[in-house]
Amino acid sequence: MINKDILQNKLKDKGxxxxxxxxxxxxxxxxxxxxxxxxxxxxxKVSVNLPKTNFxxxxxxxxxxxEIDIIHKTTLSGITAIYELICNNEHHHHIICKNCGKTEIxxxxxxxxxxxxxxxxxxxxxxxxxxxxxxxxxCLKK
Amino acid sequence: MINKDILQNKLKDKGxxxxxxxxxxxxxxxxxxxxxxxxxxxxxKVSVNLPKTNFxxxxxxxxxxxEIDIIHKTTLSGITAIYELICNNEHHHHIICKNCGKTEIxxxxxxxxxxxxxxxxxxxxxxxxxxxxxxxxxCLKK
DNA sequence: ATGCATGCAAAGCATTTGCAATCAA
DNA sequence: TTGATTGCAAATGCTTTGCATGCAT
Numbered sequence: 652m653i654n655k656d657i658l659q660n661k662l663k664d665k666g667x668x669x670x671x672x673x674x675x676x677x678x679x680x681x682x683x684x685x686x687x688x689x690x691x692x693x694x695x696k697v698s699v700n701l702p703k704t705n706f707x708x709x710x711x712x713x714x715x716x717x718e719i720d721i722i723h724k725t726t727l728s729g730i731t732a733i734y735e736l737i738c739n740n741e742h743h744h745h746i747i748c749k750n751c752g753k754t755e756i757x758x759x760x761x762x763x764x765x766x767x768x769x770x771x772x773x774x775x776x777x778x779x780x781x782x783x784x785x786x787x788x789x790c791l792k793k
Numbered sequence: 794m795i796n797k798d799i800l801q802n803k804l805k806d807k808g809x810x811x812x813x814x815x816x817x818x819x820x821x822x823x824x825x826x827x828x829x830x831x832x833x834x835x836x837x838k839v840s841v842n843l844p845k846t847n848f849x850x851x852x853x854x855x856x857x858x859x860e861i862d863i864i865h866k867t868t869l870s871g872i873t874a875i876y877e878l879i880c881n882n883e884h885h886h887h888i889i890c891k892n893c894g895k896t897e898i899x900x901x902x903x904x905x906x907x908x909x910x911x912x913x914x915x916x917x918x919x920x921x922x923x924x925x926x927x928x929x930x931x932c933l934k935k
Numbered sequence: 936a937t938g939c940a941t942g943c944a945a946a947g948c949a950t951t952t953g954c955a956a957t958c959a960a
Numbered sequence: 961t962t963g964a965t966t967g968c969a970a971a972t973g974c975t976t977t978g979c980a981t982g983c984a985t
Contacts, residue, residue: 668939668984690974705942710975712940726868731974810959810964832949847967852950854965873949 653738655681658721665719672708675701680722680736687725687733795880797823800863807861814850817843822864822878829867829875 658677659669667673675697679688682696694709713734716722722734800819801811809815817839821830824838836851855876858864864876 666939670940670984672941703942706974707943707976708941714976808964812959812965814966845967848949849951849968850966856951 653681653684653736661719661721667715667719671701672697672704673712675704676709676712676716677721680716680734684736684738687735689731689733691731693734795823795826795878803861803863809857809861813843814839814846815854817846818851818854818858819863822858822876826878826880829877831873831875833873835876 655674655677658681659674662669662673676693679693679696690706690709690713693713694704694706697704697709713722713724717724717734720737723737724732724734726732797816797819800823801816804811804815818835821835821838832848832851832855835855836846836848839846839851855864855866859866859876862879865879866874866876868874
């Protein structure tokens, strides 16, 4: 089960320093486990305890966190990039409401089904994205 | 088989006017069937024959084309949005090289496999994205 | 003590918007 | 003719960068 110590060690192991800002960002990510969160939301939450924190610090660290596989970044049309903690053994994909952004988790992974077919092709695979778009019940009622 | 007339009619049917710029964009999209292309690439290609064309015209029309299902827009981290013509009966997904952007088509669609499972959930599905990331042989050799 | 990390301010870049002129129907 | 479409220029908004200061190790 993922926790603060594991993530902190991941940083140390890769030679990054442990700073208040990084710990605060990790806290926010842990709070939002299994949910997408934008850089701005992280910025606001971190700012509650560390008011001087700058947006560039958030972005710089999110970039590092992505590099060392702490988080996964997703970009969608017309929406700010969103991030989520990578939880080992908790691999999953999403259904995303195009109107309100509500997400549900789907544990089916198409990658398992396709892996063998792809290996014939001249690509080394490092990642994949499977996202379903639509509207949730609440948005349909409006 | 998709062609210029079909797309032109699609515009007319939805009440949009046929302009030189729109036809030029359609030409470019047809030339790039089954390949992603960015707004800038479209802009440059359209500008060859219509030098006065403005970037905003490209963006405005790509937005319209997306609305009426002529193209599909894809957004990836750190890369400009990319577009491709929607070819009926030629539904497919991609493998994308994270280094050079080279794409290969995969005709496997995970959606077919998952559809029945999702309907239980409180979502109306309107679209999906399945993308594999990795490196192509040429980029690995470097 | 050393150099990585941060805050700050400014820049960058893709994309969007307001408005007047132009053009398709 | 008339409203949709375009070109132009300026604005927007997210994200990145340079640089001096501060802090973890």
